[in-house]
Amino acid sequence: MRVLVVEDEAKTSSYILRGLTELGYTVDVADTGVDGLHLALEFDYDAIVLDLMLPGLDGYGVLTQLRRQKSTPVIMLSARGAVDDRVTGLRKGADDYLPKPFSFTELVARLQAQTRRRTEGHEVTTLQIDNLTIDLLARKVTRAGQRLDLTAKEFSLLSLLARHQGEVLSKLMIAEQIWDMNFDSDINVVEVAVKRLRAKVDAPYGRKLLHTVRGMGYVLENRHSDQSDDAA
DSSP states (O other): OEEEEEOSOHHHHHHHHHHHHHTTOEEEEESSHHHHHHHHHHSOOSEEEEESSOSSSOHHHHHHHHTTTOOOOEEEEESOOOHHHHHHHHHTTOSEEEESSOOHHHHHHHHHHHHHHHHHHHOOSEEEETTEEEETTTTEEEETTEEEOOOHHHHHHHHHHHHTTTOOBOHHHHIIIIIOOOTTSOTHHHHHHHHHHHHHHTTTSSSOOEEEETTTEEEEOOOSSOOOOOOO
């Protein structure tokens, strides 16, 4: 899951960022309404955690402009937990409202609930490539009926490749999506991660699914006639 957190309180945003990252989420953080709206419109997020009281453009303003273009699930946070405030937030387009102080466990449960509602509507929850099965909700991967023990980042990487099955993804694209790295960053981390993922997903099995395309990137697909892969 890729989540955008729009929160101007550094302590709160750091708390959410650390907790969600430990769960394997990819998290972007903005500390103003203007920056948060820009990211929300520029990128596709599975959910947005949006504070109400923000400098420049408050949460209501972000919601109003966001809803003109996107239907991304939004959970609004606010110390103002009165019924009128909650109703206003929901009427302006929020999908859920969580008053501060809040439980991190409850926030995660609400994020997962929003994701379930969305996937039940128009997204698959399981990806299948040959005998490789990826359960996106349970975060479980099996191949030929055998459970694969993947780290959070390995699961995110495999899920990204599976969502783009048959499409070559460059190292830069992968770095931006999984590690939030830009073009100035050292993307050798991608090569290392792919090598480790390949050892778990492909090495024990006859048919190879994760392929390197020289000079371009990586692709996850079931090839009828396997070609030898380059080194990661």
